[in-house]
Amino acid sequence: MHIPPNSVIYEMITGEMVWKKIPPDTWQLLVPQAWMREVWRRLLSSTICGSGASDLCSALAALARKLATTTCHHLDAFTACRLIPLDKKPGCRPIGIGEVIRRVVGKCIMAVVKEDVKRAAGSLQVCAGQQAGGEAAIHAMREIFAQEDCEAVLLVDARNAFNSINRKTMLHNIKIKCPSLATYADNTYSEPSNLYVNRSGSNKARVLESREGTTQGDPVAMAMYALGMSVLQDVIAFEKTKVKQVAYADDLSGAGKLQDLSHWWGLIQANGPTIGYTPNAAKSFLIVKPEHYDGAVNIFSGSGVVVTKEGQRHLGAVIGTEEYKKEYDGEKVSEWVHEVDVLSAMAKTEPHAAYAAYTHGLQHRWNFAMRTIPDISPLLRPLEESIKNNLHTSVTEISRPGE
Structure with missing residues (x-):
């Protein structure tokens, strides 16, 4: 049974925090439309709107506290997003872009629960607020690959991972592992979100429903995904597979003996799809030391994993x-x-x-x-x-x- 978080932890969300979390030089990141960006900048500027600006900041703070501590309904307008296509070269990835109020509230929520999320996600999931987490993952895999007893590194890619993770499983896991975030997550993700697609030559937008995954424009999306993925990471942990590993969101990487990596890959294939994590073998790479290349080809024959002794890109860096x-x-x-x-x-x-x-x-x-x-x-x-x-x-x- 889920126990709601004590509301006192959210008392730190005030109108002052709302303004500090959204300094003027980042408005272009939060609001792509220039005219809307200028409207919100003016509304929250005390020098222009006087006391009305501080009242609006306080109102947004009160909204954040309520959503974090109380079960709310009929949040269609709050969770609605614009849908844009992202060119993946090849392929197309749908990205939901949250509106201003949701982004402001989400950043305030994360300011409160950040440490709880980091503890719940564990040290091997480095996308949950750890400073320079991606760089830590890069250096860790390179150093492990350089060790004499390491034969290969397996970089696992997943198909449309953020949009596919099972939402019910994710919310259930958050209630158990990170109760302080659970109420807000349930309020914003328990019901489908409306995604609006502008149609060229028409004033009427097409509406699609988002029923799975997280909204990538949502400030809490990365934390929620990390907590949802922790179920899979418990199954493929080092204690069970003897594979040294680290994850940055959906990018899993493991290093060790070839036989251990083959078993690790099998567990990911067997258990990943149940939570919405479907490994994409064609974009997963096994980087193997030259002396173990022939053995790697035999062990991973038929898996679809690309075996290379040259190297591969890893989180913006390179291993090989x-x-x-x-x-x-x-x-x-x-x-x-x-x-x-x-x-x-x-x-x-x-x-x-x-x-x-x-x-x-x-x-x-x-x-x-x-x-x-x-x-x-x-x-x-x-x-x-x-x-x-x-x-x-x-x-x-x-x-x-x-x-």
Whole structure:
């Protein structure tokens, strides 16, 4: 039986928290439409709306507290989303984009339950609020793969995982493992959500119902998915499989002996679909050390898993041979050099915009690569030259009248 959380833990959600969780420089991420973004910025700005702004923040805080502690009904308007297609190249992934109020409330809820979610999800699911969790997973798998007794690393991919996880199982698991989040999760996911699709040439939108999975635009979606996946992770734990493993949301990765990895893969295939996690063998890769390649081909014959002794992309980094790393990084560097050249051309007429795009967006791509891929400095030399000779010159160049 589910015991509702003590409402006192949510008293920290106040109007001040609502404003602090949504600073002005992130409104473009929360509200894609420019006009709607400006409306909400004005509504929550005390300098423009006076006391009305603080009253609205307090009202949103009260709504968050109520949804987190009380069973509510008829939340169709609150949970409704816009549906957009995401090009997966190949394929199409439907993504639900939550509206402003749901995002504001969700961020406040997560501020309260974050530590509870981390404890409930466990140390091997690094998407539940752990700082730099993805980077930790990358370094862990690389270090384990380098150990002498490790024969291979298996990277498991799932089909449309976020939209397919069994919602009833997920909500039941949250009630047991993380009661502080259970009431809010039940309020927002126990009933189907309406997804609105704009039809070209028509003023009337088509409405679809979301009955499974989580809404990827919802701030609590990642935490809920992590708790839902914990059922599967208990089944494939190291104590039962002898496979060293870590997960970032639906991206499972395990390392160890080939026979153990084969058993691990079998357990995922057998138990994953029952909770809505269907492994996609065609996009799952077994990265094996060269001396064990023939054995890996035999053991995983007929599984559909791609066996390689070269390497493969892993959470934005790479695992494999030095040659594969150089090839992978070389392609990335060529792409980044091209992007820097585009910014350099832009900087001749819009230097401030180009500099902002560089500092707030572009440079984070190779900063991540430098943190997660060792000994990458020599490969970044063309990028350094492009920044120094093209972008820096274009941004700092002073145009003279008549030139």
